[in-house]
Amino acid sequence: MTQDRFLGLAALALAAAMVAYGYGLQAPFAYEPVGPRAFPLMAAAVIAVCGIILVLKPGEANTTEGSGVTRPILILSACLLAYALLFQPLGFVLSTTLLMVPIAMVFGASWWQGLITSAVLAISSYLLFDRLLDVILPIGPFGGFI
Amino acid sequence: METLSYLAHGFGIALAPTNLLLATVGAIVGTMVGVLPGLGPINAVAMLVPVVFALGLSPESSLILMAAIYIGSEYGGRISAILLNVPGEASAVMTAIEGYPLARQGKAGIALSLSAWTSFVGSAIATFGIVIAAPLLAGWALAFGPIEYVALMVFAFACLTGLLTDQPVKALLAIMLGLGISTIGIDANSGVYRYTFDSPNLVDGVQFATVVIGLFAISELLIMLESMKGGAAPRIEQLGRPLFNRAEMKFTNAATMRGSLIGFFVGILPGAGGTVASALAYTTEKRVVERTDPEGSRFGQGDMRGLASVEAANNSASNSNFIPMLTLGIPSSGTTAIMLGVLTLYNITPGPALFRSQPDLVWGLIASLFIGNIILLAINIPLVGLFAKMLSVPAWILVPFIVVVSTIGVYSGKSTTFDLVLMVALGVGAYFLRRFGVPMAPLILGLVLGKILEQSLRRALSLSAGDVAILWSSPIAIVLWSMATAVLLVPLLMPRFRRWREKAVAEQD
Numbered sequence: 333m334t335q336d337r338f339l340g341l342a343a344l345a346l347a348a349a350m351v352a353y354g355y356g357l358q359a360p361f362a363y364e365p366v367g368p369r370a371f372p373l374m375a376a377a378v379i380a381v382c383g384i385i386l387v388l389k390p391g392e393a394n395t396t397e398g399s400g401v402t403r404p405i406l407i408l409s410a411c412l413l414a415y416a417l418l419f420q421p422l423g424f425v426l427s428t429t430l431l432m433v434p435i436a437m438v439f440g441a442s443w444w445q446g447l448i449t450s451a452v453l454a455i456s457s458y459l460l461f462d463r464l465l466d467v468i469l470p471i472g473p474f475g476g477f478i
Numbered sequence: 479m480e481t482l483s484y485l486a487h488g489f490g491i492a493l494a495p496t497n498l499l500l501a502t503v504g505a506i507v508g509t510m511v512g513v514l515p516g517l518g519p520i521n522a523v524a525m526l527v528p529v530v531f532a533l534g535l536s537p538e539s540s541l542i543l544m545a546a547i548y549i550g551s552e553y554g555g556r557i558s559a560i561l562l563n564v565p566g567e568a569s570a571v572m573t574a575i576e577g578y579p580l581a582r583q584g585k586a587g588i589a590l591s592l593s594a595w596t597s598f599v600g601s602a603i604a605t606f607g608i609v610i611a612a613p614l615l616a617g618w619a620l621a622f623g624p625i626e627y628v629a630l631m632v633f634a635f636a637c638l639t640g641l642l643t644d645q646p647v648k649a650l651l652a653i654m655l656g657l658g659i660s661t662i663g664i665d666a667n668s669g670v671y672r673y674t675f676d677s678p679n680l681v682d683g684v685q686f687a688t689v690v691i692g693l694f695a696i697s698e699l700l701i702m703l704e705s706m707k708g709g710a711a712p713r714i715e716q717l718g719r720p721l722f723n724r725a726e727m728k729f730t731n732a733a734t735m736r737g738s739l740i741g742f743f744v745g746i747l748p749g750a751g752g753t754v755a756s757a758l759a760y761t762t763e764k765r766v767v768e769r770t771d772p773e774g775s776r777f778g779q780g781d782m783r784g785l786a787s788v789e790a791a792n793n794s795a796s797n798s799n800f801i802p803m804l805t806l807g808i809p810s811s812g813t814t815a816i817m818l819g820v821l822t823l824y825n826i827t828p829g830p831a832l833f834r835s836q837p838d839l840v841w842g843l844i845a846s847l848f849i850g851n852i853i854l855l856a857i858n859i860p861l862v863g864l865f866a867k868m869l870s871v872p873a874w875i876l877v878p879f880i881v882v883v884s885t886i887g888v889y890s891g892k893s894t895t896f897d898l899v900l901m902v903a904l905g906v907g908a909y910f911l912r913r914f915g916v917p918m919a920p921l922i923l924g925l926v927l928g929k930i931l932e933q934s935l936r937r938a939l940s941l942s943a944g945d946v947a948i949l950w951s952s953p954i955a956i957v958l959w960s961m962a963t964a965v966l967l968v969p970l971l972m973p974r975f976r977r978w979r980e981k982a983v984a985e986q987d
Contacts, residue, residue: 335913335914335915336914336915338914339648339651339911339914339915339916343651346655346658350658350673353673353675354672354673357665357670357672358670359665359667359668359669359670361668364667364936364939364940365939365940365943365944366935366936366939366940366944367668367670368665368667368668368670368672369672370936371657371661371932371935371936372658372661372672372673375654375657375658375661376658378650378654379651379654379655379658382647382648382650382651382654383651385647386647386648386651391645391915404703405700405703405704405909408699408700408703409700409902409906412696412699412881412902412905412906413899413902415881415885415898415902416885416895416898416899416901416902417895417898417899419885419889419895419898420893420895424886428882432878432881432882435877435878435881436874436875436877436878437874438703439702439703439706439872439873439874439876439877440706440872440873440874441872441874445874446874449874449875449878450878453878453879453882454882457882457883457886461532461886461890465529465532465533466532467528467532467886467890468890468893469886469889470889470893
């Protein structure tokens with residue numbers, strides 16, 4: 333199955349979901365001829381058409397140059413997700429120091445280069461954003477900035 | 479004459495100390511970001527969205543900052559293209575074709591300074607063009623009602639699908655995904671909750687910053703990881719003679735002018751940005767030189783005329799991009815789409831009325847484009863060596879920095895874990911879409927225009943009590959519908975244009 337076919341099928345699935353969740357959207361009182369569901373359903377219809385075109389007439393498959401990078405991509409995605417989930421519970425400084433190390437290492441740093449980068453980054457951006465710019469960052473489990 | 483007094487007023491705003499400082503900082507940061515391979519203007523502006531709010535800037539100041547970063551990174555993109563053969567952003571692809579061979583011949587300094595100069599000329603011409611064309615267009619666009627708006631947006635979408643990609647269906651898909659995201663949240667007309675899945679986090683829609691940062695900054699990191707594993711061209715260390723001479727300038731003057739004009743007109747088209755402009759300028763210049771000076775043509779091996787024309791076109795287009803954005807409320811590129819999105823966050827409705835209701839904003843921005851370009855020329859010729867040093871910042875410092883700034887940016891909006899997870903999910907999703915060849919810029923345009931399109935459509939159909947024929951009932955609308963049809967049909971009917979597009983926009987994002 334070529335990439336385009338897969339994309340087309342995904343588009344069809346999305347369109348189906350948009351219709352399934354959008355079909356029941358109706359206003360209790362209609363003030364206007366076009367209700368709230370027309371526009372989403374229209375978008376879903378065009379997405380479905382795009383999907384059908386992609387399934388029936390897929391373009392040439394791109395040469396997949398990135399075949400050897402599946403593992404780093406997975407690691408990076410997992411680190412990003414973990415960072416998103418731990419950002420609030422662990423607080424800014426801890427979560428940043430902890431999770432930027434593997435991210436730096438995915439991009440070729442040694443463990444101590446990663447550790448220095450993440451620690452410096454965590455503390456300096458905490459001072460810059462939280463203290464200087466008044467962007468309130470989550471505090472750590474110990475109540476302070478860690 | 480009225481225009482001149484408005485412009486003078488604009489300079490008053492742009493020269494205010496804060497705004498001047500912001501324009502300078504923006505120009506420097508923009509050039510730095512543009513230099514970094516993989517980080518284009520769109521990422522820089524996207525990451526800036528929340529910072530702008532955190533700083534509590536006024537709408538005109540934040541627009542001035544973002545515009546400076548935007549045009550700055552168009553300048554910066556040429557540095558990595560010339561020295562590294564790696565375009566910092568899509569519109570610098572053509573720059574690398576002529577610039578890198580020049581650098582390998584020991585003329586890196588000339589290539590860099592010459593391209594800075596032609597970038598400046600292109601920008602300056604486009605900025606004058608804005609001053610002349612924008613008020614006229616805005617006055618004309620005041621007659622636009624919901625009917626015309628629907629047709630205009632369909633025209634913009636047609637330009638996006640017809641001009642931008644080799645696979646129009648994927649651009650269309652991207653636009654529709656953007657429209658789909660724009661419907662999430664409470665419907666303004668009826669109060670119905672759409673696609674919120676009973677989550678309180680989605681009631682007022684998806685945060686703009688979350689989508690933009692996820693789609694651009696986060697997915698870019700995954701792309702960077704992928705491209706890092708590929709081999710790189712040898713980097714040019716020796717810059718050679720630092721400044722072009724008079725003979726070289728004379729040699730390229732005509733090319734610069736042609737490039738600037740092409741860039742200006744392409745940039746006005748809603749939906750077509752610097753990438754299309756530079757590709758069109760390059761092919762035009764190549765044809766002109768092959769016809770007039772077949773012996774002297776060095777295209778492909780480092781022709782200064784090619785370099786001059788491409789950089790002039792690219793920067794001219796990125797400036798004239800502001801015309802449709804300011805006058806019609808229709809952005810031409812992903813970056814101007816983000817700026818429009820920011821304006822709506824300030825509760826400013828983009829559109830032709832902007833020239834009347836927000837003269838400070840409009841003319842302050844236009845004046846700051848003049849000032850920004852002068853600053854950029856001033857810093858780009860002497861400091862080019864310094865900016866080139868940015869290329870030695872390792873990815874393992876850069877990436878954590880981007881992640882942290884992006885995360886803080888998204889978090890500063892509503893302070894929820896939900897938004898952070900959504901950011902990562904959108905980023906990974908966008909990475910796969912990009913791998914499958916779906917461009918991201920149309921998606922952002924769809925998202926920004928979605929609400930306006932839906933409102934215009936519903937208003938128009940309310941006027942006619944549901945009769946669809948009202949959509950082509952006005953002469954302006956008919957013209958726009960025909961133009962949209964033409965843009966979509968021309969590539970199908972003209973195989974020559976299709977071949978050009980396939981070749982030219984192979985690197986399109």
